[in-house]
Amino acid sequence: MGDYAYAAPTSLEEALSVLESQANDGQRTQILAGGTDVLVQMRSIDKEPRTLVDIKQIAETNELSIGADEIFIGAAIPSAALNENDELKGLLPGLIEAADLIGSTQIQGRATIGGNLCNSSPAGDTIPALVVVSAVCVIASPGGSREVAVGDFVTGVGQNCLGSNEFLVGLKIPRPGNNSADAYLRFIPRTEMDIAVAGAGVALTLDDGGTCTSARVAIGAVAPTVLLVEAASAALVGTKVDDDALNAAAAACSDAASPITDKRGTVEYRKKVVGVLCKRAGGIARDRASS
Amino acid sequence: MAEAHDLKVIGTRPVRPDGVEKVTGRANFGADLYLPGMIHGKVLRSPYAHARIKSVDVSGALAMEGVLAAVSRSDFPEETDDLGQNVIARDKVLYHGHAVAAVAASTPLLAEQALDAIKVDYDVLEPVLSIDQAIADGATLVNEQMHTNGDASQPASNIAAITKFERGDAEKGFAEADVVVEGEFRVPMAHQGYIEPHACTATINEEGKITVWCSTQGHFDVRTQTAAILGTSISKIKVIASEIGGGFGGKLSVYLEPLAVKLSELSNRPVRMVMNREEVFRATGPTSATWCKAKVGAKKDGTITAATAWLSYEAGAFPGAPVGPGCMSVLAPYDLENFSIEGLDVLVNKPKVAAYRAPGAPQAMHAMECVIDDLARELGMDPIDLRLKNAADEGTQAPYGPKFPAIGLKACLEAAKAHPNYTAPVPEGCGRGVACGFWFNIGMQSSAEVLIREDGTVIINEGSPDIGGSRASMCLMAAETLGIPYDRINAHVADTESTGYCNMTGGSRTTFATGMAVVQACEDIIAQCKERAAMTWDIDADQVDWDDGQAVPKPGVNADVDPLSLADIAKTWGRTGGPILGRASVNAQGAGAGFSVNWTDLAVDRETGKVDVKAYTAIQDAGRAIHPAYVEGQMQGGAAQGLGWALNEEYIYDDNGVMENAGFLDYRVPVASDLPMIDTQIVEVPNPTHPYGVRGVGETPITAPLAATSNAVRDALGFRVSELPMSPPRLLEAIDSQEG
Amino acid sequence: MSKLHVTTSVNGQPEEVLCEPHQSLLDVLRDELGLTGTKEGCSTGDCGACSVTLDGRLVCSCLVLAAEAEGKEVGTIEGVANPDGLHVLQQKFLEHAALQCGICTPGFIVAAKVLLERDPNPDETTIRYWLAGNLCRCTGYDKIIRAVQDAATELAHEA
Amino acid sequence: MIKVVFPDHLMPNTEGVRETEVDCDSYRSLVRELEKRWPGIEDVLAKTAVAINGQIYQDAWLETIEPSSEVFFMHRIEGG
Known part of the structure; x- marks a missing residue:
């Protein structure tokens, strides 16, 4: 059994070199951002000692920029800080709502979108929200950096495409236009403090007449990874996103879902509720895009 | 007894004497004592729900640097009672999480790592995980020596005891009834959910004088129990009660204290032991899961002519489910001539149940108060009027035998009828449910x-x-x-x-x-x-x-x-x-019985099955409220616990008897945003045996909310859901099957 | 295991501690600094009993490594009252009987204080959601919410 | 004579008798009389509660019993 160790590199290069040298020493590493998943898992599921590499001291992981074409959200920014940024909230209300759903006020003070993504849980709330806004992961690699679409980042339950010598620096998101909006809803048995039983994100663009010209619908907690539901998107495009269209999208989500029965919900429950969430989130996104 | 108008101080709401300590963080709870040289104890727990222990070898742990002591069953007297066997397993482990060994080391992490070095050889047995399994023919036996009611002439059984109460002739009473309703109900195993995990620090000096500091509801009981389990004299043990971070009945039995004393003795160091939340769920005493049947018959005018109840309670791994008080409370609010009640105390491979606030009453009263509600519907009567018609009063012979002295049930029912929250119409889209509550008090x-x-x-x-x-x-x-x-x-x-x-x-x-x-x-x-x-x-x-x-x-x-x-x-x-x-x-002697009436207005999202509690009102007879704010607090806290149990709280087990939700993330106690303000009204019908008229108030508040919530969901949906918790998946399935 | 030297500030006082890399801020506050007012209820961030502020932000100290407190300002329940007496929130918790057993109380007060600093006039729903990460099993929350509302009113009058 | 009622769980100790009458004037004399009828029952009764004319006693050792009294033995209530 090795030892626990802690490192807080202050640059991308230093962080990469810590990962590299630990790997060379045969030491296991673990990237630490908000720690709200990592520390819990380290104490219960996988207690094996490791070196914790805290990426919060790195400038790039703390960067938040809202450009004319692109938004960048550093991987170490806590959800609470994102929620306090009114401009960001106005541009990506669904994503920020999804981030805001992760745990309590206390958890919000630590948890990051990047961490939620890297934890790669099927139930991660921000993942469907990121997928629908076509977010791209910016990954620090020994060779420099590489980019991967969020939809391709998560490869399985708790698994993603990061190498042991890589880490997530942040997320790039195309800046939504005026007639575009997103929304995310999840279902939990309480009002707070739960893991999603099902989740649905919807991003829409409407033309001036209110007809949907493009749509992305993604669902979470109903399959090993988040699903982008093309059939649901297709059901919305070309419509006014009325009840019929939303019901069709909902049905497509329910059909696409392939959940499991566990302590948080049954297969039948999740399939039905993910449709309900799609319908409700779609309505919210429509109202936002048309206002 | 002093009359209310003569009282100068009683009934006022001053700041509590220990208040400043508690709002500033100065108050010392179970885990807050630090002694020089103190080391840390941890418990090795069974990975199986049911297994025979072939051997336990702690030598690997003792060989580790920094590990100062390790104990297993051989360190404790062989002759021991159920409590002793619960504190450390003897021949068999009887539930997942049952303590098998313990170590003490210089740091908590090291102690935890040392647990991995203890070798236990198990012979794994089939677990018994439900009443249905336990009482089936040919069931695996949790305890091969257990005979129902101790009757060794009968084969061994998982039914530890059968209790009966009856009066009059229930069959005759049903024959006289114009309307008979019945139902079958299940309530899940639930935990008290106190926020402070069990914690203690034990130290023993060179002349064998033991001092235990711990979070407990009864430090004298800790002394008695610890002495018995260690086979020592109570005169050697001093117990200091720390401040206690909640108990609700769950901190009446020892779990850690005898282990900590033994580890202290072997290491010659003060030993602190603190459970983590997972251990609290897996290895302390929750309350019984139950399966209850209830039936009532009444005349058209609402007069109840007969009632029966069959109540089966899971005891966990050792006998002692609170089915006796369940049987005694199930019909307590009513003045009845004909009834029969039967109760079963059933062993299963789950943690030994402990008391939980009015132990046994919430489950039984849930069944009966739901059936009474259905009766009111059948008769087209207001549910409070039906209860008033049949309510127990001073002089009524309680179902469990004696005649009630002055009690406040009718006063509570009348207060409810007149309460603005009750006279107000049920909000659009909501259902309203009423139930009575009762507890004996001691x-x-x-x-x-x-x-x-x-x-x-x-x-x-x-x-x-x-x-x-x-x-x-x-x-x-x-x-x-x-x-x-x-x-x-x-x-x-x-x-x-x-x-x-x-x-x-x-x-x-x-x-x-x-x-x-x-x-x-x-x-x-x-x-x-x-x-x-x-x-x-x-x-x-x-x-x-x-x-x-x-x-x-x-x-x-x-x-x-x-x-x-x-x-x-x-x-x-x-x-x-x-x-x-x-x-x-x-x-x-002569603690006065406490009655209550509760109702709630709630809405059900028919697309997700989620319940939104809009309003809750609790009325209770306190005898006399010494500090009304803390009486209200008991009523509000009991309502919140009952709502949690009714809607979301439950132990979820896999097929191997492993609890799947042993944490506050998935054992869903209500959070602040789940609840409305909880309105209270204290009724005061003084208890003549107390100089100021006090009745107990702490337990009655949890006896009505389960049924009040069920009855409100029944009202909102138009049909009854008879299994708790009424979690969203369960409600949605019920809604779909009704609509489908 | 090599210990880490952490320099931090707790309730405005500079502190230096040696800690293990895996140790939480909660462990260090309680075990190394003797600040046992911060309570441990779950160690998984689900109960809020260990709430503290880290550079002014509300966090669960069980989900912060002690090492992460390097160079930061930590605020605990012990720093809420000032030499003149109790904070208004503490006074209101007492007046409203907003505690029964008291184990969750430090966490609630730390959390509510941050809320009132950010939003001096929160409505009931805002208070309930802000405090949803603080479990109380005794009170049913009613009196806690009322205490926070009353404290907000009093602070508004003082301001 | 006072009426004494036993709960079902004590009936194995009373040869199945649920109700009986006893001539006594105190709880102590009642228990002595019952012990004479059913040796060994005193130990069992020590673990039960008793209601005398509606008043529940966990321990009634010092109580007097009026001739018109009804006595019910019952489960001892503990509570949480």
């Missing part, structure tokens, strides 16, 4: 010493751990009795060597019984003060009155003297005989 043994300082201020020493503001109640009753201001009195929960014997804080007995001891000890002080004044004034003690905190000559006594206050008497006590201290001890 007395038992308490002691109190009242010490006077030389400035006339007062210290109360008593032995009831203060779990919810009882120090304030003691000071209020003492202030009222002595006639001095509340802020001149402080109350102190003394350790087992600093006050007289005291039973636990539980059974809603503290304000009643310990309060009675405090009042009597104050009366002892008054008697002594009258004597001292008489000495000072050269008159007889029986010529002195105690009036408004001062000794005064009785009316008509010819003495030209100034009144003497407690402070005056204290100032000169050296010349009248020395310091003044009062004491009293009681085995208090």
Whole structure:
């Protein structure tokens, strides 16, 4: 059994070199951002000692920029800080709502979108929200950096495409236009403090007449990874996103879902509720895009 | 008994004496004691729900640097009772999480790592995980020596006991009924969910003198239990009750203390043991999962002619489910001639159940109050009117035997009928559900010493751990009795060597019984003060009155003297005989039964099955509220726990008997945003046996909410869901099957 | 295992501690600094009993490594009252009987204080959601919410 | 004579008798009389509660019993 160790590199290069040298020493590493998943898992599921590499001291992981074409959200920014940024909230209300759903006020003070993504849980709330806004992961690699679409980042339950010598620096998101909006809803048995039983994100663009010209619908907690539901998107495009269209999208989500029965919900429950969430989130996104 | 209008202090809402300590973080709870040289203990727990232990070898742990002691069953006396076998497994592990061994090491992490070095050889057995499994023919036996009601002439069984209560002729009563309704209900295993995990620190000195500091509802019981499990004398053990971070019945039994003492003995160090939340769920005592059947028959005018109940309760791994009180409470609110009740205490491979707030009553009353609600619907009667028609009152023979003295059920029902929250229409889209609650309340043994300082201020020493503001109640009753201001009195929960014997804080007995001891000890002080004044004034003690905190000559006594206050008497006590201290001890009898009426308005999202509780009102007879704010707090807290149990809380087990939701993330107690304000109304029908009319108030509040919530969901949906919790998946499935 | 030297500030006082890399801020506050007012209820961030502020932000100290407190300002329940007496929230918790057993109380007060600093006039729903990460099993929350509302009113009058 | 009622769980100790009448004037004399009828029952009764004319006692050792009294033995209530 090795030892626990802690490192807080202050640059991308230093962080990469810590990962590299630990790997060379045969030491296991673990990237630490908000720690709200990592520390819990380290104490219960996988207690094996490791070196914790805290990426919060790195400038790039703390960067938040809202450009004319692109938004960048550093991987170490806590959800609470994102929620306090009114401009960001106005541009990506669904994503920020999804981030805001992760745990309590206390958890919000630590948890990051990047961490939620890297934890790669099927139930991660921000993942469907990121997928629908076509977010791209910016990954620090020994060779420099590489980019991967969020939809391709998560490869399985708790698994993603990061190498042991890589880490997530942040997320790039195309800046939504005026007639575009997103929304995310999840279902939990309480009002707070739960893991999603099902989740649905919807991003829409409407033309001036209110007809949907493009749509992305993604669902979470109903399959090993988040699903982008093309059939649901297709059901919305070309419509006014009325009840019929939303019901069709909902049905497509329910059909696409392939959940499991566990302590948080049954297969039948999740399939039905993910449709309900799609319908409700779609309505919210429509109202936002048309206002 | 003092009349309400004569009371000066009782019924006011002062700040509790221990308040500042608790809002500033100064108060010391179970895990807050640090002793020089202290090391840390951890428990190895069974990975199986049912297995025979072939061997336990702790030598690997002991070989690790920094590990100072390790214990297993061989370190404890072989002859032990169920509690001892629960603290450390003997021949078999009986539930997942059952303690098998423990170690103490220099750091908590090292202790945890050392657990991996303990070798246990198990012979895994099939677990028994439900009442249905346990009572089926040919069921695996949790305890091969267990015979129902101890009748060894019958084959061994998982049914530890069958209890029956009956009166009149239920069959005849049903035959006379115009309407008969019945139902079958299931309530899941639930945990008290106190926020402070079990924690203790134990130390033993060179002459074998043991000191235990722990979070407990009864430190005298910790002394008794620890001595028994260790096979030592109680005279060797001193127990200091820390502040306690919630208990609700779950901190009446020891889990860690005997292990910590043994580890301290072997390591010659103070040993601290603190459970983590997962251990609290897996290995302390939750309350029983139940399967209950209830049936009532009534005339068209609402007169109930008969009722029956069949109540089966999971006991966990050892006998002792609270099915007896379940049987005794199930029909307590009603005046009935014909009924029969049968209760089963059933062993399963789950943790040994512990008391949980009105133990046994919520599950049984849920079944019966749901059926009563259905009866009201069948009869087209208001549910409160139906209950009023049949309500028990003073002189009614309770189903469990005796006749009720003065009780407040009718007063609560009438208060409910007149309450603006009840007369207001049910909000659009909501359902409303009503239920009655009941708990016996108990007395038992308490002691109190009242010490006077030389400035006339007062210290109360008593032995009831203060779990919810009882120090304030003691000071209020003492202030009222002595006639001095509340802020001149402080109350102190003394350790087992600093006050007289005291039973636990539980059974809603503290304000009643310990309060009675405090009042009597104050009366002892008054008697002594009258004597001292008489000495000072050269008159007889029986010529002195105690009036408004001062000794005064009785009316008509010819003495030209100034009144003497407690402070005056204290100032000169050296010349009248020395310091003044009062004491009293009681085995208090006649705790008054507590009744309540609750209702809630809630909405159900028919697309997701989620319940939104919009309003909740609790009315309860407190006898007399000593500190009304803490009485209301009990009513509100019990309502919240009941709502949680009704809607989301449950132990979820896999097929191997492993709890899948052993944490606050998935064992879903209500959070602040789940609840509305909880309106309360205290009814006061004084209990004649207490000097100030107190009944217990702590437990009754959880007995009505399960049924009130079920009945509201029934009202909202138009059909009944008879299994708790009414979690979203369960409700949606029920909605879909009704609509489908 | 090599210990880490952490320099931090707790309730405005500079502190230096040696800690293990895996140790939480909660462990270090309680075990190394003797600040046991911060309570441990779950160690998984689900109960809020260990709430503290880290550079002014509300966090669960069980989910912060002690090492992460390097150079930061930590605020605990012990720093809420000032030499003049109790904070208004503490006073209101007492007046409203907003505690029964008291184990969750430090966490609630730390959390509510941050809320009122950010939003001096929160409505009931805002208070309930802000405090949803603080479990209380005794009170049913009613009196806690009322205490926070009353504290907000009083602070508004003082301001 | 006073009426004494036993709960079902005590009936194995009373040869199946649920109700009986006893001539006594105190709880102590009642228990002595019952012990004479059913040796060994005193130990069992020590673990039960009893209601005398509606008043529940966990421990009634010092109580007097009026001739018109009804006595019910019952489960001892503990509570949480």
